[in-house]
Amino acid sequence: MASVKLIEDGEASAEVRAVYEDIRATRKTDYVNNFWRALANHPPTLRRTWQSVKDVMAPGALDMLTKEMIYLAISASNGCKYCIASHTAGARKAGMTDEMLGELMAVVGMANETNGLADGYQIEIDDAFKEKR
């Protein structure tokens, strides 16, 4: 029912197969999920998006668990079912416990609530929060 077909390995061009192989090598799994198989219908988008996700999600000043939880938080707030499902799995794999998920969702809920209140009341930003840069 997707807008595009999911490109199987057998029908993938060399360019697409190279990305699939990099996904497999990077994630140390043979499984290439539907998201990438859908993007493969437009190889430049597949290649660019995979490279970006690979770069952005690599551990740096923030560890992988924190990054996966932020990704999940945004996906939950946006209501993107596919991304919620895949990044719940990703965050759990990176070590998210049920307790962490509970606190994460509580923060997401609270942020969405207070965002609406701050916007709705048109509250002006305190001078104390204006960064002097």
Next chain:
Amino acid sequence: MASVKLIEDGEASAEVRAVYEDIRATRKTDYVNNFWRALANHPPTLRRTWQSVKDVMAPGALDMLTKEMIYLAISASNGCKYCIASHTAGARKAGMTDEMLGELMAVVGMANETNGLADGYQIEIDDAFKEKR
């Protein structure tokens, strides 16, 4: 220009003053920011929202820095200027470095990009991501 006036200490009811004092004690600062002074126009909302924020943002399975960064991530994604300003300040106070902010925003951007792609292509959830519970 806010929809409601900001309630100063001198004009606050006893109920509102009690919340202001709890904010000061919890945060170890004399400063009560505009958000709470605006909510004070509806004391039940002030009391309930403060109690919720206090509970949700206390360190638990997730530390305060992680919670503040998730709060900031949602606020950035929602485009809520007040919340972005106040939680950028909050996250910095909890230890967020420029490098962490850079990575945080990169994850927020990437999540918003891929959420749109997953929804736009109507990609079906992999069985592997369906939790068996």
Next chain:
Amino acid sequence: MASVKLIEDGEASAEVRAVYEDIRATRKTDYVNNFWRALANHPPTLRRTWQSVKDVMAPGALDMLTKEMIYLAISASNGCKYCIASHTAGARKAGMTDEMLGELMAVVGMANETNGLADGYQIEIDDAFKEKR
């Protein structure tokens, strides 16, 4: 700083002036606000949007106060500053008290919070909520 200039009465075409006059007659005020003066750059959009707003916001099964509050609720949730400002004014004119505004914003905040939780946890719809129609 708007993307388009605000069309004053003196420079308006006959088509645009006719809409301005209908706005004045319907609202019983001489004031035509910036929203309509901006839309006037594209007369078909001005005419169509005004006619739609006029029809939708007329009292029917829901009274004007309820309609203005729903309009304000959506605008607050979307963070549309212009619409928040104009529909806060509109709702107050239709009778919204400070207490009603307080409760309205509390519901908006709560709905945004629980929307995030329901999506984030991917909660399935109860059979009891599936309408048999």
Next chain:
Amino acid sequence: MASVKLIEDGEASAEVRAVYEDIRATRKTDYVNNFWRALANHPPTLRRTWQSVKDVMAPGALDMLTKEMIYLAISASNGCKYCIASHTAGARKAGMTDEMLGELMAVVGMANETNGLADGYQIEIDDAFKEKR
């Protein structure tokens, strides 16, 4: 397929059962819907969210029907399927007729349309809408 299991009465802790009982008593029904059974995986979120919803949705300056309709309006605008289903049911129970639902959705649609136009044209707020407070 939810991210968390739905906690049945038999497996609920005393703390969770107490919330379930309060839901039943408040709503005068034996039915506890999936939303609460999912939140029960994180008892502090269950307790806090239920208490908040109970407080916010109680009749006050706004009656229950108006509150349920505002809740439904936000949920429709956010596209939260679970909340749309549960609050369509809630609003109908509180007295929403088909005609009211029709007008409610028309206002939601119109607000979303004009929010986009006001933001898109970067329309400046009229002085007349700036509250002097």
Next chain:
Amino acid sequence: MASVKLIEDGEASAEVRAVYEDIRATRKTDYVNNFWRALANHPPTLRRTWQSVKDVMAPGALDMLTKEMIYLAISASNGCKYCIASHTAGARKAGMTDEMLGELMAVVGMANETNGLADGYQIEIDDAFKEKR
């Protein structure tokens, strides 16, 4: 499972049938899709919405393909499944190729990413982008 029943031709009032006939004549197809059959529960919304869609989507300064792609872009960004499905079909019918869909989705993704970055960093608008009008 919809909130309202889908109104079949046989049970439609004369007013509703007239809109159905105009949809058929305008689109040169006998098929009236579920969206209109749902709106038909509130005939004023059906009539007004159809007339607006008919006017807005007619070729003008922008051709139909461009309009359908913009419609699809917004629907993908909002995550509205029904609208994504119907406007993917509409855009394809108007000539959208797989390559165009790929580029369209890439732009949608990029816009959503940079919107979050611009908001998240609270970047001020360059004077060069402030229109002098």
Next chain:
Amino acid sequence: MASVKLIEDGEASAEVRAVYEDIRATRKTDYVNNFWRALANHPPTLRRTWQSVKDVMAPGALDMLTKEMIYLAISASNGCKYCIASHTAGARKAGMTDEMLGELMAVVGMANETNGLADGYQIEIDDAFKEKR
């Protein structure tokens, strides 16, 4: 008031300066706008985002005007002021007339309206719109 300082040419690292030069060469202008100067605080995000925007916005199956208009449409719908301002400028430079802007905004408004209606009524997708792929 931005969360980060805007990096001037004189204080930019070699890596950042190289991106600035590529922006200038690609766009055939000496002007580097604030968005890039803000991202420059996190050079990997600057480099990756610029490369992506450069690739995605290059003419392909869709011409630059169409791409800029889709970018503007998403930014208007999201209410991102910075992106609306910069992509209104970008689209005008690529040839967007006032009439095109008027029709573009009309489509954005209409899409946001009907997205809310389709979600709000929980309308099921027609079999005719389910792609067989």
